Amino acid sequence: MPVELLIKAVNDPFSDRKMQKGEIYTVRDVDKLAAWPWGGLEGLPNFVRVRISDATEAQIKAYMSRIYDILQWELLAENAQGRRYRVYLHPKVIQFGGMKERFRDVLIDEYNATMVSSDLPNGEAVFDIPNTDWQALRDQLLYDVTEAVAESRYRFTPASVDALVNAGGYAERTKAQVLANIVDRLA
Secondary structure, rough: OEEEEEEEEEOEOOOOOOOOOOOEEEEEHHHHHHHHHOOOOOOOOOOEEEEOOOHHHHHHHHHHHOOOEEEEEEEEEEEEEEEEEEEOOOHHHOOOOHHHHHHHHHHHHHHHEEEEEEEEEHEEEEEEEEEEOOHHHHHHHHHHHHHHHHHHEEEEHHHHHHHHOOOOOEEEEOOHHHOOOEOOOOO
């Protein structure tokens, strides 16, 4: 089933998501569009749309939310009081709205962790974390990464957005054509 991407056509530093030109705002398959069409504000001058003829909504969302290389953990030590972890956050994630501070604050404020060492400019820190619900902690951090990074990780090049604007704000493409116009901000 074809899908349509709604893409930011201009920088929007004042929105709650602080979206930049080329970021994918959302995706809908054409069945959903038939029942729930784009609104008047979901077009030029703020947004452009691309219909992808050979992709599904699930495929696009899975592509946009890949986070396996953004957050990594290494267990360094463990005792009755807790565990010592080296937490690695991809260095380029730091450009996404205070992610290093957010990680630190979640670990310290919500899980009573102690920062043992830090190389946060390079995305790495070591924390002593008291015994806690490890799955809840991991889920919380992955949720933060997903919310703050995954949706804005991939974006269309400014030139491709300009071409869409010049084409009236809408175009039909294949997956291969779309991928040729997307940059990975973590690459």
